[in-house]
Amino acid sequence: MNISAASLDAICRTRDGYVRWFKSVTSIDLLDYEPHVASECLQVGVWFSRRRGAIPVQEIINDSMEYITQERTGFFRDGFVWESLSRFVSARPATTWTAWCAACSFGCEPYSLAMLLNSATKRNKHYIIATDIDSRLLRHAKRGAFQHHDLLDDPLGLIPRYTVWREGHCVVADTIRTTVSFRNHNALLGSPIREPVDILLMRNLLTYLSPNAQARAMQASYDALKPGGAFVVSSPDIEINKGFTLLEPSVYIRL
Numbered sequence: 001m002n003i004s005a006a007s008l009d010a011i012c013r014t015r016d017g018y019v020r021w022f023k024s025v026t027s028i029d030l031l032d033y034e035p036h037v038a039s040e041c042l043q044v045g046v047w048f049s050r051r052r053g054a055i056p057v058q059e060i061i062n063d064s065m066e067y068i069t070q071e072r073t074g075f076f077r078d079g080f081v082w083e084s085l086s087r088f089v090s091a092r093p094a095t096t097w098t099a100w101c102a103a104c105s106f107g108c109e110p111y112s113l114a115m116l117l118n119s120a121t122k123r124n125k126h127y128i129i130a131t132d133i134d135s136r137l138l139r140h141a142k143r144g145a146f147q148h149h150d151l152l153d154d155p156l157g158l159i160p161r162y163t164v165w166r167e168g169h170c171v172v173a174d175t176i177r178t179t180v181s182f183r184n185h186n187a188l189l190g191s192p193i194r195e196p197v198d199i200l201l202m203r204n205l206l207t208y209l210s211p212n213a214q215a216r217a218m219q220a221s222y223d224a225l226k227p228g229g230a231f232v233v234s235s236p237d238i239e240i241n242k243g244f245t246l247l248e249p250s251v252y253i254r255l
């Protein structure tokens with residue numbers, strides 16, 4: 001899909017006009033994020049509107065995504081959280097776990113979770129749905145091949161067991177890859193699947209959202225989890241209280 005430079009120029013005359021247009025082509029509401037995000041994305045639109053002729057809308061979206069939230073991630077990021085989650089999982093070894101990783105970036109996080117579940121329960125019947133709003137990141141995630149600097153931590157010593165090095169990349173084993181499904185999905189719209197899950201990871205997303213969007217994301221998380229399920233976040237600065245109780249730092253239990 002293309003848009004003419006003249007039409008884009010007209011849309012970019014007001015921030016609200018640009019926010020409405022961006023939502024109509026992506027379903028992403030820029031006002032759900034910190035206030036500077038809408039302004040930065042508007043500047044992307046203005047920059048493209050100075051071109052001539054037809055402009056591919058996807059190019060505008062791709063360039064805007066970089067401002068929406070950072071894609072930074074890594075295996076077993078914040079190791080202490082994975083140790084807490086491991087204790088939670090080990091207390092129920094017979095469970096066949098379902099999980100939603102709600103802002104998975106390029107995949108290190110859901111693969112870390114798949115390794116944890118596989119090793120803690122000696123089974124491979126878990127189901128992890130991993131979602132993000134950026135399709136380019138999801139394409140990277142599906143390849144399952146990572147770089148040295150993506151291996152941030154390994155508190156449970158699982159990376160060597162579930163990966164091999166091939167042509168300079170750390171490649172995730174098929175036993176792990178087959179338990180993770182990737183999908184483009186806006187986490188603010190609620191769960192991507194009908195059945196409630198046992199574990200929901202929403203890390204390093206809430207902190208980038210407006211207060212209104214944070215409240216909606218937490219309600220969506222509550223609705224997506226089974227009672228007794230684990231809600232794993234990153235931000236100690238965001239208060240998670242209604243409907244959850246703290247188990248260990250960054251790990252909450254859905255009431």
Ligand SMILES: C[S@@+](CC[C@H](N)C(=O)[O-])C[C@H]1O[C@@H](n2cnc3c(N)ncnc32)[C@H](O)[C@@H]1O
Pocket residue numbers: 068069070071072073074077102103104105106109131132133134137185186187188202203204205234
């Ligand atoms: C900083 S990364 C966090 C990645 C991972 N959760 C971690 O903590 O390592 C934030 C991710 O959130 C994604 N994102 C932003 N808004 C989103 C939304 N409304 N729904 C789903 N993903 C979103 C971004 O594309 C980005 O990949």
